[in-house]
Amino acid sequence: MPKPTRILLLMLMTLTALGEISTQLLIPALAELEQGFAARPGTSLAALSIFVAAFGLGQLIVGPLSDRLGRRPVLIAGLLVYLAATGWMLLAGDLAEFITARALQGLGACSALVLARAVVRDVWKAEAGPALALTVIGMLTSIVLAPMFGGQLTLHWGWQAPVLAAFSVGSIALLAVLFLYKESNAQLDPHAGRLLGLAGDYWDLLQGRSLRTFALTLAFTYGAMFAVIAGSSAAYIKLLGLSAAEYGLTFGAIVSGLIAGALFTQKKILQLGPQRIVAIGVALVATGAALTVLVHALFGLSVLGLSLPQVLVTIGGGMVLPASVAGAVIPNAHRAGLAAGFMGFAQMAGATLAGVLLGLLQDGTSWPMVLLHGLFATAAFAAFHLLRRGSSVVPLSASR
Template sequence: MLSPSFGLALLLTTLVALGPLSTDLYLPALPGLTQTFATDVAQVQLTLSIFLVGFAVAQPFYGPLSDRYGRRPLMLFGMGLYLISSLACMLAQSIETLIVARFFQALGACAGPVLGRAIVRDVYGPLQAARVLAYISGAMAIAPMIGPFFGGWLTVWFGWRANFAALALFSIVQLVVVFAMLGESNAHRDPAATQPRRILGNFRALLSARGYLGYLLCASFTYASLFSFISGSSFVLIQIYGLSLQWFGASFGLVVTGYICGTLITARFTLRLGPARMVMMGAILGALAGTLLAALALLEVRSVWAILLPMTAVLVAAGLIMPNAFGGALAPYPKMAGAASSLMGFVQMTLAAAVGIVVGHAFNGTAIPMTGAIALCGWAVLASYFLLVRRSGSEPSPRPPSPGRG
């Protein structure tokens, strides 16, 4: 069985980072793809949103399957699928082919964060999980910070296909390391975990707990606000504000430093203040910063800093919310860690994909659709906290339903 170590934390960080890296590395290439494939902004943004759809579709399967068969075999399968799909993206000759390949790439990439979070819960237990997830999230933020920067240069030097070639090489290294070093962490395998009745029963039990539902919505609306920026930022900053591909990457990296700051604050204070209080502070900050961001866009303040500075504060809030929401949600469920993680991921990715599609279709040559979505999501996080998390109190954890026939 696995035991806590720096090497394990480092490996889990790279696995959890696979999703953000898969979306952020090729962001600078998005505006150019409209000319490459002779298509519109909405179709190009669909390559991002379909990735989240694939993530969402895979979540309910990885969790229960890993609860029954273990984390390791599912992680190996996911990494192999990711490698094949990355090569298909690299070789795509039409926007339709790229969209389909991105869907399957997401099915493989999904194994990293879903199983990675479950492994953290397996190895570190309920008290340390939020803190370890915060450290992993802070280190993981390096991926979206440097991803657009290197993606911009790769696109300038070698074209957009080089981004997917880099992802394929990265996945080869991960696959080898997982095969050689990642042992099994699931000490509570549940033979009935994949029975449809058990899966639905577990999900029903989780959603009936006000605390879990509140944390789920806080994490989901937070990620939806981040994805609004991810899907819209390249068009806003490059097409509207005229940033070069290289400067876009640097600007994106500046914003992501906010997330790193938030996760470092989380790692320092979560054990003292508790996940719920940390989520509350992040929710208040996110709602205020998102409102300022949208207000500056409505007032037509044509400065890059009117986007970057409030968005950095939104990312600080996300660093406070995300690790604590996941840690607080998963802590009571050692025997359902995979199911609890996968359900959170499913809702998170589905909501973010829907918001991303809306932002793409609403793009009107201004920053208003993107910033408006970020502000609305921020207030939704705040409402979820006060209406659900805060009112959950010492609500007892739901017990898994007894095994039944599928």
């Protein structure tokens, strides 16, 4: 069993961030990607949505499979798939082939996220909450920095450069797993991960009311944030006239709230527990979203009117993300992979639903983004407070 060391934690932070790194590096290169493959404007967005779908669905299989076979072999296999897919993206002959490879990349990358969370539970046991929060901080930091880095790479070396950078990060992650990580799942379950019994395993997992509460709250919270993330470029650049550089700085300032919320969670989760942290976080998300809708209705779209309330949303989201995962995974020590996989799926499902609805409702104004943001935030608040009634609170000291 590995010991909880800083080197191991740094490796797990990198694994947790791999999916976001793969996406955020690529976003600034989408226009040049379309030009390079002579594709219609906007068609490259499929490379983002297909990744999110594969990333979310894959976790439902990878997590429980690691409960059966062990974290290390499944993680190594996932990273090899990730590297093969990323290499295929570099060699793709057209955009359709690139998108197909991107889907495979999402399947490989999902193993990094779900198994990093499961390993944290294995190693840190009942005190995994702060470590889970730190891995989320690594992921959120990549959301801030990767787009700027990807933009510079694309500017100087073309769309292949950010893809190559993602390949390099994946290679480093694989080497770290091979040489620095020993198997942490000491109790393999020979019945876990079997396709015929997988639905039953998830049904049994979802009998826990607190897990259902955390999963739905996470899904709707991330959906609320994703509505703004997906619509922010058009709102700030096309409607408000900001330059790409100004948008990057504004977006970075807003997302820094996520890091602040995750830092608060890392320091206070053992003292307050996941439920209290999520309660505070979802209240901040709902308040910030309500202010966003109110200011937009009274004064119209403005940089400050959109940005300032979003700081409340991102601070709250930075609390909900790690605390809800901790609240779901820590009590399920014997099936940490299964629980981590379902929470990852819930997070991506919320993002996918928000993105699809935003695309369907798009009318050239900022109203669809703002209204969806408010609806998802309200749903998160309602889901948490309605479902938590009567549910038992599992202390962090349980299930060692």
